[in-house]
Amino acid sequence: xTRKFVQTFSILVCLAVVALAADxxxxxxxxxxxxxxxxxxxxxxxxxxxxxxTGTMSGARxxxxxxxxxxxxxxxxxxxxxxxxxxxxxxxxxxNEIKFKRDGGQNPQEFTAKRAAS
Numbered sequence: 036x037t038r039k040f041v042q043t044f045s046i047l048v049c050l051a052v053v054a055l056a057a058d059x060x061x062x063x064x065x066x067x068x069x070x071x072x073x074x075x076x077x078x079x080x081x082x083x084x085x086x087x088x089t090g091t092m093s094g095a096r097x098x099x100x101x102x103x104x105x106x107x108x109x110x111x112x113x114x115x116x117x118x119x120x121x122x123x124x125x126x127x128x129x130x131n132e133i134k135f136k137r138d139g140g141q142n143p144q145e146f147t148a149k150r151a152a153s
């Protein structure tokens with residue numbers, strides 16, 4: 036009976052963690068730092084399925100598909116490959132904001148995305 040209890044408990048904990056993953060599905064807008072520190076508008080369109088994150092980032096260029104997207108609790112991560120190379124994004128969700136850190140350029144940069152009005 037103890038083994039069955041442990042297995043059942045483990046399954047329930049895993050399901051609870053997945054259920055607690057932030058639902059960031061939809062459009063988010065941000066001013067993303069560019070070269071020279073100038074901010075450029077960008078729109079992120081996210082779709083969450085369990086812990087899997089897919090979607091696009093669009094702005095001055097054609098929309099770029101998210102790669103390796105993941106949502107775990109209030110943490111979001113994905114990568115985008117551009118002509119200048121791969122950039123990784125890691126963010127923390129808090130209500131209708133995501134505080135991002137972008138790595139892969141010359142210097143890591145931070146910015147905040149806000150859920151777009153419907």
